[in-house]
Each structure stands twice: as C-alpha cells, then as structure tokens.
Amino acid sequence: MKIGIVGCAGRMGQMLVREVLKTDGAELAGGTEPEGSPAIGRDLGALVGAEDAGVTVSADPKALFQAADAVIDFTRPEPTMRHAELAAEAGTALIIGTTGLSAEQEAEIGRLGEKTPIVLAPNMSVGVNLLFALTRKVAATLGIDYDIEIVEMHHRHKVDAPSGTALGLGRAAAAGRGVALDEAAVWAREGHTGPRQAGDIGFATLRGGDVVGDHTVVFAADGERVELTHKASDRTVFAKGAVRAALWCDGRAPGKYSMFDVLGLAVD
Numbered sequence: 001m002k003i004g005i006v007g008c009a010g011r012m013g014q015m016l017v018r019e020v021l022k023t024d025g026a027e028l029a030g031g032t033e034p035e036g037s038p039a040i041g042r043d044l045g046a047l048v049g050a051e052d053a054g055v056t057v058s059a060d061p062k063a064l065f066q067a068a069d070a071v072i073d074f075t076r077p078e079p080t081m082r083h084a085e086l087a088a089e090a091g092t093a094l095i096i097g098t099t100g101l102s103a104e105q106e107a108e109i110g111r112l113g114e115k116t117p118i119v120l121a122p123n124m125s126v127g128v129n130l131l132f133a134l135t136r137k138v139a140a141t142l143g144i145d146y147d148i149e150i151v152e153m154h155h156r157h158k159v160d161a162p163s164g165t166a167l168g169l170g171r172a173a174a175a176g177r178g179v180a181l182d183e184a185a186v187w188a189r190e191g192h193t194g195p196r197q198a199g200d201i202g203f204a205t206l207r208g209g210d211v212v213g214d215h216t217v218v219f220a221a222d223g224e225r226v227e228l229t230h231k232a233s234d235r236t237v238f239a240k241g242a243v244r245a246a247l248w249c250d251g252r253a254p255g256k257y258s259m260f261d262v263l264g265l266a267v268d
C-alpha cells in the first residue's frame with residue numbers, strides 16, 4: 001500500500017515516515033510540508049536520518065493524494081480540512097491524528113467520509129484507546145458520587161488545550177454517565193469558583209519540557225479515589241497506530257471511522 005505523509009517534517013511526521021519505511025506491506029508515496037519549508041526537495045529517508053527513500057518532500061498535497069492509496073495527517077486543523085477535501089476528491093483513504101478540530105470541522109469530516117474512508121482519532125495508541133473504554137465503564141459503574149477530574153500533561157510545544165485525548169476521555173466519562181460532555185465540563189478553574197458541583201467533569205492542563213503525553217482520569221469520592229493513568233514515553237506508539245489504520249483502510253468502504261473500529265474494540 002502506498003502511504004503519503006503530510007506534515008512529514010513535524011515531530012509526528014518524522015516518526016510516521018520512519019514507521020512506513022519499516023512496515024511490511026507499506027511503501028512511502030511521498031510527503032508534504034508548507035510552501036517555503038526548508039524540507040522541500042529533500043529525500044524523505046534522509047530527512048529522518050535513514051537511507052534515501054527515492055521520494056522527496058513537496059508542497060503539492062493534491063499530487064500526493066493522487067499518487068497515494070492512503071495519506072496520514074498529523075498537522076493543524078486548517079490544513080487537515082484541506083487534506084480531507086483532497087482525499088474525498090481523489091478517493092484516497094485519510095488517517096487524521098490532528099487535534100484541536102472544532103465540532104463543525106469534525107462534522108464536515110463526517111460528510112467527506114461519505115466519499116472515502118477517513119479514520120479520525122485524537123490518540124492512535126492501543127493503550128489510550130483501552131483507557132477510553134475503561135473510563136466509560138468505570139464512570140458508569142461508580143456513578144455520580146465519584147467526582148471526575150481529567151489531568152493531562154504535554155511538552156512545551158503543544159498548541160491546543162485540553163489535549164484531544166483529554167477531550168476523548170471526557171466524552172467517554174460523560175457517555176458512561178449518560179450525559180453530554182458540554183453540559184458537564186469545567187474546562188479550567190481560577191479565583192473564587194465556589195464549591196464543586198455534583199456531576200462536573202473537570203479538566204486541568206499542564207505544559208512543559210519534552211513530555212510526550214500523560215493522561216489521568218481521577219474518580220474521587222469520600223474515603224477513596226480511583227485513578228486511571230496512561231503515560232506515553234515514545235511517539236512511536238502513535239505512529240504504529242496510524243500506519244496500522246492506513247493498512248486497515250485497504251479495500252474499506254467509505255465512512256468516518258475511529259481507532260475503536262481499527263482495533264476491533266467494542267463500545268458497550
């Protein structure tokens with residue numbers, strides 16, 4: 001399967017290039033970066049410190065979507081939306097790891113998914129997808145007496161908050177309680193906030209250093225506390241999940257899919 005990487009010089013882009021190069025059944029179709037990037041014209045293998053791959057970085061996503069069977073996108077919301085349009089036009093599968101998408105943008109991706117398979121997931125690691133399922137189950141089991149708080153920490157370069165994964169954990173907790181996240185979420189606290197309201201789902205965001213991605217869901221009651229934690233120490237876990245999703249799209253019917261679909265995890 002020919003796989004293209006948009007944003008191939010980014011932190012995740014480089015991991016994805018390396019992962020495609022070492023995956024059986026996957027071939028690198030090319031990569032893109034924005035116009036003016038110093039990476040344009042460089043061999044993709046050399047870009048990531050590997051042997052020459054025989055394909056170069058371009059600023060032409062349209063050509064990449066025409067050449068590839070699947071494209072993986074870990075960039076920013078605006079280019080991701082353009083890439084989703086190109087995927088739908090070319091009938092190329094698209095794997096989206098970009099976070100910080102608005103509800104409207106996610107809905108538009110759903111519409112474009114009617115034309116081609118699109119996998120959209122805020123976290124492609126197996127461990128975090130299991131954590132989504134566990135969070136939903138624990139929230140449903142423990143009930144309203146257990147206050148839910150979601151804490152995440154990421155590296156100093158991250159531009160969106162809370163992380164896409166923290167939002168996903170919030171949605172899972174809300175689903176376990178049978179409520180909508182928007183009605184329960186407390187995104188941050190400052191000043192004289194008054195006491196915590198029963199049913200709130202609180203978020204706390206930490207940024208610093210080179211932290212790859214830590215997430216904890218706290219269920220705090222009188223007399224005890226349950227904590228579910230995932231810590232990513234290597235971005236390879238996300239790249240492996242994304243390449244697995246791209247291969248999973250081979251021959252797949254159009255649709256908007258999640259990593260639960262790719263991993264065969266059941267939602268109950």
Ligand SMILES: NC(=O)C1=CN([C@@H]2O[C@H](COP(=O)(O)OP(=O)(O)OC[C@H]3O[C@@H](n4cnc5c(N)ncnc54)[C@H](OP(=O)(O)O)[C@@H]3O)[C@@H](O)[C@H]2O)C=CC1
Pocket residue numbers: 006007008009010011012013032033034037074075076079096097098099100121122123124125164238
């Ligand atoms: N779903 C998951 O499992 C994970 C998701 N993420 C998400 O992935 C996204 C990227 O993260 P990260 O790799 O750390 O960020 P980086 O900033 O390191 O990488 C983003 C890359 O995209 C490039 N880019 C920007 N605009 C375009 C464009 N129009 N065409 C092509 N390339 C473009 C950037 O180029 P330039 O720098 O020149 O602007 C940069 O190289 C974030 O939203 C992050 O939250 C991250 C890890 C895991």
Ligand SMILES: O=C(O)C1=N[C@H](C(=O)O)C[C@H](O)C1
Pocket residue numbers: 099122123154158162163164165166212213214
């Ligand atoms: O920006 C990152 O680095 C990460 N972003 C994703 C998110 O927002 O949840 C996933 C991972 O935690 C790393």
